[in-house]
Amino acid sequence: MTDDVRNIVLGVVAAGISAALGWLARTYLWKRKLRRKQTFFGLPENSESLLVVNRDPAAAEPAVHRFDVFALLELSALVKDCGAHVQVVTQDTAHQGFGERTEFCVGGPGSNRRMVAHMAAMLPGVRVNVDPEPGPDRGAFQIGTERYRMDPGVTEYVLLARLTAGERRETRPVFLFCGQRAITNQAATRYLARNHERLARKYGSHSFVLLLKVINSQAYGPDVVELVADVTRAAQTPLQATEPRTAHRAS
Numbered sequence: 554m555t556d557d558v559r560n561i562v563l564g565v566v567a568a569g570i571s572a573a574l575g576w577l578a579r580t581y582l583w584k585r586k587l588r589r590k591q592t593f594f595g596l597p598e599n600s601e602s603l604l605v606v607n608r609d610p611a612a613a614e615p616a617v618h619r620f621d622v623f624a625l626l627e628l629s630a631l632v633k634d635c636g637a638h639v640q641v642v643t644q645d646t647a648h649q650g651f652g653e654r655t656e657f658c659v660g661g662p663g664s665n666r667r668m669v670a671h672m673a674a675m676l677p678g679v680r681v682n683v684d685p686e687p688g689p690d691r692g693a694f695q696i697g698t699e700r701y702r703m704d705p706g707v708t709e710y711v712l713l714a715r716l717t718a719g720e721r722r723e724t725r726p727v728f729l730f731c732g733q734r735a736i737t738n739q740a741a742t743r744y745l746a747r748n749h750e751r752l753a754r755k756y757g758s759h760s761f762v763l764l765l766k767v768i769n770s771q772a773y774g775p776d777v778v779e780l781v782a783d784v785t786r787a788a789q790t791p792l793q794a795t796e797p798r799t800a801h802r803a804s
Contacts, residue, residue: 587635587636589750590634590635590750590753591635591637592753593749594635594637594655594728594749595654595655595726596632596635596636596655597635598635598637599638600638600654600655601654602632602639602640602654602655602657602725603639603640603642603654603655603656603657604628604629604632604640604642604656605642605643605644605656605658605665605667605668606625606641606642606643606644606659607621607644607660607664607665607668607738608644608660608664608665609621609664618735620735620736620739620775621660624730624735624741625659627739627746628659628742630746631746631749637655644660644664644666644667644668651671651725651727652718652724652727653725654725655725655726655727655728656727656728657730658727658728658729659730659738659742660730660731660732661692661732661733662681662731663681663685671727672729672731675716675789676712676714676716676729676762676789677789677790677791677792678696678697678787678788678789678790678792679694679695679712679788680694680695680792681695681731682694682695692733693733694764695792696764696784696787697784697787697788697790699787701764701781705734706769706770707770707771708766709733709734709736709767709770710733710737710765710766711730711732711733711737711738711740711741711764711765711767712732712741712763712764712765712784712788713729713741713744713765714728714731714760714762714788715727715760716760717758728745730742730745732767734770736767736770737765737767737770739775740765740767740770740776740778741778743776743778744765744778760785760789762783762789763780763782764780764783764784765779765780765781766778766780
């Protein structure tokens with residue numbers, strides 16, 4: 554074997570080894586990223602999850618608002634990415650407890666009675682005005698001593714929560730998407746899809762409740778979202794019989 558042939562063979566072998574090591578490194582990083590995602594969502598491979606669908610309160614017949622349908626599609630994609638399965642049920646047929654499998658619950662208490670139960674059990678510091686009559690406080694959130702009013706299409710709020718019941722490692726989380734309008738529910742699911750890695754690094758497997766602001770949805774849809782505050786402590790502390798201290802008006 555000449556020196557030239559030897560050099561070619563050694564170059565091919567070195568390139569093959571480098572390619573194999575690169576593939577192994579990428580595979581390891583991808584699997585680690587997937588495991589973190591599965592842990593955050595409580596969705597190990599082939600596990601089952603529950604997607605609770607709300608109803609459109611403006612429709613005469615039982616129906617789902619189109620923005621809530623978009624939210625469900627984005628959540629279904631997250632579940633599929635984790636290699637898990639999803640069962641879709643309506644808000645009036647989800648007669649089961651929580652913690653056995655991951656649940657995604659979409660819609661405010663005015664359109665989702667399952668959300669009403671979750672908020673009563675796990676978010677005693679939150680009240681949502683579900684009065685159908687027009688007025689400045691229609692759809693407003695009260696979180697602790699703060700009140701957040703909406704200006705439809707301009708400034709709207711939505712709660713994004715990851716909650717767990719008990720400290721058992723195998724307990725699955727419940728994700729809540731409680732918005733003042735259907736488009737804000739989609740905004741919250743999109744925010745979760747885009748930021749779940751950052752949220753997982755910050756909160757790990759712990760519960761959190763985030764208040765998000767959706768800005769100018771009439772022009773930008775569900776895409777422009779700001780984090781207002783982490784309201785976990787206030788949301789989980791029972792409300793006192795006092796008037797809200799501050800009213801945040803949409804502007």
